[in-house]
Amino acid sequence: MKPGVTLPRRELLKLSAAGVLSGVTVPWFESLATAASVKRPRGKACILLWMDGGPSQQHTFDPKTGGEFKSIATSVPGIQIVEQLPQLSQCMEDMAILRSMKTEINDHYDAKYYLHTGFKRTSAFEHPAVGCLASSQIGLPEDDMPSFVTIDAGYDKVNGGRLYRSVPAYLGPQHAPLAVHDPYKGLENLQHTGDDLDARLELLARSEGRFAREYPTSAVGAKQAAFGRAIRLMQSPRAKAFNLDDEPANLRAAYGEHKFGQSCLLARRLVEAGVSFVEVFHRGWDDHEGAAKRISVRAPWMDAGMATLITDLKQRGMLDDTLVVWMGEFGRSPGDGGGHFCNAWSTVWAGGGIKTGQVVGKTSESGKNAGSTVVDRPISAPDYVATLCTVLGMNTHQEFLGPGNRPMPLTDPTANVVKELLA
Amino acid sequence: MSNNHPNLVPLSRIAAVMALVLLVSSLELTAKEPSPFKPVATAEDAITRIDELGGAVRRIAANNDSLEVDFQHSGSSLRDSHLQYLVPLKNVVLLRLKNTPITDAGLTHVGKVVSLRRLHLERTAITDAGLKQLSSLKELEYLNLYGTAVTDAGLEHLKGLSKLKRLFLSQTKVSEAAIVRLQSARPDLQIDPDPPRDKERAMAVWERTKQLLAAAESANEVAQREAVELPPQIDALKKDYETAKQPAAEAKKQADEARKKSEDANKRANDARKQAEDAQRQSQRNPNDDGLKQQAEEKKQASEEAKRKADELNQFFDEARKTADELQTKAETARRSSEKANKAKELAADALKVLEGVQKQEADARRRITITE
Numbered sequence: 001m002k003p004g005v006t007l008p009r010r011e012l013l014k015l016s017a018a019g020v021l022s023g024v025t026v027p028w029f030e031s032l033a034t035a036a037s038v039k040r041p042r043g044k045a046c047i048l049l050w051m052d053g054g055p056s057q058q059h060t061f062d063p064k065t066g067g068e069f070k071s072i073a074t075s076v077p078g079i080q081i082v083e084q085l086p087q088l089s090q091c092m093e094d095m096a097i098l099r100s101m102k103t104e105i106n107d108h109y110d111a112k113y114y115l116h117t118g119f120k121r122t123s124a125f126e127h128p129a130v131g132c133l134a135s136s137q138i139g140l141p142e143d144d145m146p147s148f149v150t151i152d153a154g155y156d157k158v159n160g161g162r163l164y165r166s167v168p169a170y171l172g173p174q175h176a177p178l179a180v181h182d183p184y185k186g187l188e189n190l191q192h193t194g195d196d197l198d199a200r201l202e203l204l205a206r207s208e209g210r211f212a213r214e215y216p217t218s219a220v221g222a223k224q225a226a227f228g229r230a231i232r233l234m235q236s237p238r239a240k241a242f243n244l245d246d247e248p249a250n251l252r253a254a255y256g257e258h259k260f261g262q263s264c265l266l267a268r269r270l271v272e273a274g275v276s277f278v279e280v281f282h283r284g285w286d287d288h289e290g291a292a293k294r295i296s297v298r299a300p301w302m303d304a305g306m307a308t309l310i311t312d313l314k315q316r317g318m319l320d321d322t323l324v325v326w327m328g329e330f331g332r333s334p335g336d337g338g339g340h341f342c343n344a345w346s347t348v349w350a351g352g353g354i355k356t357g358q359v360v361g362k363t364s365e366s367g368k369n370a371g372s373t374v375v376d377r378p379i380s381a382p383d384y385v386a387t388l389c390t391v392l393g394m395n396t397h398q399e400f401l402g403p404g405n406r407p408m409p410l411t412d413p414t415a416n417v418v419k420e421l422l423a
Numbered sequence: 424m425s426n427n428h429p430n431l432v433p434l435s436r437i438a439a440v441m442a443l444v445l446l447v448s449s450l451e452l453t454a455k456e457p458s459p460f461k462p463v464a465t466a467e468d469a470i471t472r473i474d475e476l477g478g479a480v481r482r483i484a485a486n487n488d489s490l491e492v493d494f495q496h497s498g499s500s501l502r503d504s505h506l507q508y509l510v511p512l513k514n515v516v517l518l519r520l521k522n523t524p525i526t527d528a529g530l531t532h533v534g535k536v537v538s539l540r541r542l543h544l545e546r547t548a549i550t551d552a553g554l555k556q557l558s559s560l561k562e563l564e565y566l567n568l569y570g571t572a573v574t575d576a577g578l579e580h581l582k583g584l585s586k587l588k589r590l591f592l593s594q595t596k597v598s599e600a601a602i603v604r605l606q607s608a609r610p611d612l613q614i615d616p617d618p619p620r621d622k623e624r625a626m627a628v629w630e631r632t633k634q635l636l637a638a639a640e641s642a643n644e645v646a647q648r649e650a651v652e653l654p655p656q657i658d659a660l661k662k663d664y665e666t667a668k669q670p671a672a673e674a675k676k677q678a679d680e681a682r683k684k685s686e687d688a689n690k691r692a693n694d695a696r697k698q699a700e701d702a703q704r705q706s707q708r709n710p711n712d713d714g715l716k717q718q719a720e721e722k723k724q725a726s727e728e729a730k731r732k733a734d735e736l737n738q739f740f741d742e743a744r745k746t747a748d749e750l751q752t753k754a755e756t757a758r759r760s761s762e763k764a765n766k767a768k769e770l771a772a773d774a775l776k777v778l779e780g781v782q783k784q785e786a787d788a789r790r791r792i793t794i795t796e
Contacts, residue, residue, distance in 0.1 A: 037470040038490065039481040072631065075624065086631035086788070090624040140479075143496070237498060254787070274496045293773055300780035304787060315593040315615055317545065317567040395485075 043138030043393030044321050044352050045271040048131070048279040049264070049306060051328040053108070053160025053286030056337030057346040057371070059295040060085065061097045062363060064370040068292040068336060076357045084299035087307035093357040094310050094319065095350040096421055100361020102378040103330060106340040108161035108286070111329035116164055118385030118411050125403040128175070129166030130385055133410060134277035135175040136168070137394040144236035145274040146178040146229065153183065153263040156284030156294065163283065164329075170402045172218065174225045177279070178233075183262040186242035187233075201231060241273035242266070254308045261305030268312055271322055276392075285328055291337030310350050323352025323391055334371040344374045347384065352391050354421040377420075382412035390417050460504035469508040476500050483517055491517035495543065503529030509536050519543040521567070527553030534559045545569035545591065551577030558583050570594040575601035582608075590614045625791040632785040639781040643774040650771035653764035660764050664757035671750035678747040681740040688733035695726035 058064055063071035063082045071080040074092035081089055081097075088095070105111040110121050117127040128136075131148040139147025150166065168175035180187065212220050233239050240246065244266055255261035260282050267278040287294045306326060313319040331345020332338070344363040350356060362376040379387075386396050389411055396415070402408035457476065463469045470480045477497030483489045492515055494501050501523045509515055515536050520529075521543045527550055533542070534556040542560070544553075545567045554577040557563065563584050574596040581587065590612060592602060599618045606614055653660075702719035709715055763770070 037467060037474065037480065039479050041482050041484050042491070042493070075627075083631060083635065086628045086635070086784070089631070090628055140496075145496075238496065254791075256783075256787075293777075296777045297773070297780055300784040303784065315591070316569050317543070317565075317589070317591040317615070393484075 041393060042140075043134075043276070044323050044391065045275065046131075046134060046277045046323045046325065046352070046388070046392055047264070047267045047271060047309065048277070049324065049326040050279055050281040051285045051326070052112075052155075052163060052281050052283040054111075054328040054330045054332060054340055054345075055285045056287065056291035056295060056332035057099070057344075057363075058332070058334060059291045059337055061346045061348055062099045062371065064334070064365070066370070068290075069295075079357075079359055082299075084296060085303045085307075087303045088310075091307050091310045091350070094314060095348055096354060096356045097359045098347045098349065098361055098379055098384075098418065099344075099359055099363055100374040100377045100379050101331070101342075101345045101347055101384065102374050103342045103345075103381040103384075105381075106330060106342045108329060108340075109164065111340075111342060112161075112164035114381045115327070115329050115384065116166065118382045118415065126167050126169040127408075128169040128171045128400075129164075130388060131166045131177055131277040131279050132168035132171050132175040133389060133394065134392055135177075136171045137389075137398070137410070138392055139175075139276040140274055143274055144232050144238050145241070145270070146233065147275060148175065148177040148277045148279075149180060149267075149270050149275050150177045150279045150281065151180045151183055151263040151266055153280050153282040154259040155282065156298070159284060159288075160286035163281070166279065170400055170408065173223065174229070177277075180242065180266065183244065183259055183266045186244065186266070187239070238273050241269045241275075244269070251308075251312070254304065255312075256301045256304035256308070258301035258305065260301055261308065264305040264309040265312075268309060268318075272316075272318065286340075287332065288338055291332055295337075313351060319351035320353045321351075323354065323388075324350040325388065326350075334369050344371060349391075349421065353423055354391055355423045358420070360418060360420045379418055380415070382415035383418060386411040386415035387418040387421060391421065457500035457502060457505075460502070460507055463508060463511060466511045466513065469511045472505075472508050476505055480512065489514050489516040489538075491515070491519070493517075493519040494523050495519040495521040497523060499524055501525060503532070505529075506532035509533070512536075514538050516540040516562075517542075520547060522546045525549070527556070530554075530556040533557065536560070537562065539563055540586075541565040543567045544571060547571060549573070551580070554578075554580040557581070560584065561586065563587055565589040567591040568595055572596055574598075578605055587612055592616065622792075625788070629785070629788040629792050632781065632788040635781045636778075636785045639774075639778040643771075643778040646767075646771040646774035649763065650767045653760075653767040657761070657764045660757065660761040664754065664761045667750070667754040667757040671747070671754040674743070674747035674750045678740065678743040681736070681743040685733065685736040685740040688729070688736040692726070692729040692733040695722070695729040699723045699726040 058067050059069050059082060061081050063069055063080060065071075069082040069084060072083040072086070072089055073079075074081055074089040076092040079092055079097070081092075103111065103114060105114050105120070113119075113121040113127075116129045116131075118130070119127040131150070135147035148166070166177050178187075208224055212224060244252065244262060247265060247269070252262070252265065255265045260280070263280040263282075267280055270278050284294075306324070310319065310324060313322050313324070325347060326349075327347040330340055330342040333341040334344075360377060361374060361379060363371045364373045364375050365371075389396050394410060396409075396411045396417075397413070398410040399407045400410070461472070463472060473480055473492065473494075476494070477500055478492060478494040481491045481493065483491045490512060492509060492512070501520075503525055506525065506529045509518070509532060516538055518533065518536065518539055518541070520533075522545070524547075525544075526548045530544075530549060530553040533539070537559060539560050540562050542557070542563060542565065546569065548571075549568075550572050551574055554568075554573060557566070558580055561584070564586050566581070566584075566587060566589070569591045570593075572595070573592070575598050578597060578601055581590070587609075588611065590605075592614060593616050602614055602616070602618060606612065606617070699719070699722040702715070702722040706712065706715040706719040
């Protein structure tokens, strides 16, 4: 560390020891770079499993006595989840359940925005999504692979309102995600047609170069950068990471013959190939007619996909460097899970060098309406996003220039990192 | 690349980068063979060469001068001799060679990077012979050999690595027995896979899925039976419900009326009691006034009479309510049966869907048992 450099937020540095083996590393401050050729730390990769519509916590990771689903012991004594998730129950030492999410917003789209950005939606401007933040802060710059990829794992039925699409906002369009619409098909459009691609690209580069000189705005530059990256990917041998056919049949089967499991497998391949943030979303968790029936049907493929992802990453020695997060925009009302419920719900974190094998926070256990309140350690949406960014190795106090040259912090300055997760 | 054009504005730089990318990519087609190792004088030069090969040199963390050298995305360009570029670098603690074309010969150079604490060799062509070169890495804490051809014999070379805490051996030729042996010799070492524990887990999952399957099967059996038995009874059940509904509604009406009457009577009894109490007090204040005394006596009798009547009506209401509740429950049961009959086919389809999912879950769990055995 260079002497004389004042580090903001020293307490953050104290939170986490920089471990080579694992552990959450401290954020990087650009000012500390000494030799230009030594690059910033890589940070961790993240696979976000987004259950769009709001999955019921009592039918998954926060079961209650007398609830609709029976709870079972897990591989960590004292922690129970529902019996419908037997494989995940055996991964408990690699997972941490945050049972005390308390996030204010019960409306689908606003909640999706809040949990993806850490800020409430305003009509004035947009905030960058966490995947875009990862792309800008820990993604490999000038790399063949995109830093942020989203994978559509399909839907049960179209409910849960409009899908949130990650927006880089003031980070610049080069941090927008690359979207995979079907894990089985990968990037269909990546194959170029014709054999005169080089000539066509040269022509494009020449005419665009002139345009860029005449109209030097950031949008033009960013568009060219994004386009350049697409071309790079098209010509890179690493693009085969998008193709699942290379995986052995038994592993593909273990992930589950469902789009969700295959998306989890694709996410692993992409992280292996250098992608920093993958968001897998599955739609249809807005179970207004009650969660029991629907989650009984979904549980087998969710269990297979998520548990196989965790064990596969672990076997490959990738789990310490890869954080897996399972969540939706909120939970469901206690009991049958018929309503939206932002007041006391769960997210699940695995790997990433965090302290796993634990439950953080607690919802009310007894009473007529068990689980209706957080009784220990409420975690807000800004707390959650700040924790995610910290675990991935970002400096949460980094500021960006927002619209109207307004300085925008990476996360809400009032956010409290969930220190229980930092190893 | 940008260092070659320091005078260009950033935007043109992007265009220049694009043009260069195109140039480089077309060059790659003709010049496949990577540049050979050239001795370097300084660490800075070594870093430049590593960059050119598609590798990267990074700090491992912001508050730590230690370095990570990462070749895992460098593709096919890395040669064993290139690993000599590591030697001039100070304090390399993390080396990623995953999925590169290096062989045992390259590990002679890696063996000289004695500061190494974490080494990634997964999915490379290294063998037991290469592991011998690593015995000089006394600081090594993490070694990833996933997907290599190492065998039981290779593990012998790791015995001297006393600081080793994590070892990855999945998809290798190392036997289960050798892993178990190593584990008992080094209880502090965390080895993946952990065959005994993996078996235990697989068994636990299978036991659970068997129970889920049994429950789903019986639920499905009931649902399928009802899907056959109930629909023909739809009309009858509906009629049952209609017949049960009317008396329930009437009983409820009667109970409501009785409640009203009993409430009135209670109120009257209450008033009468208060009047009697008032009269009693007045009479006590004027003990010589016989008129007041008599009045108090009359009010007391009226109050007792009102109380009797209220009790009677209360009891009547209680009975009416009980009857109404019973009929209501009956009607509710009939309604549910009728609804169930209407939905029987849908419920059976749902139960079957659950069963199919659980069947897959159980088959999958069973397959894992046979794999780990």
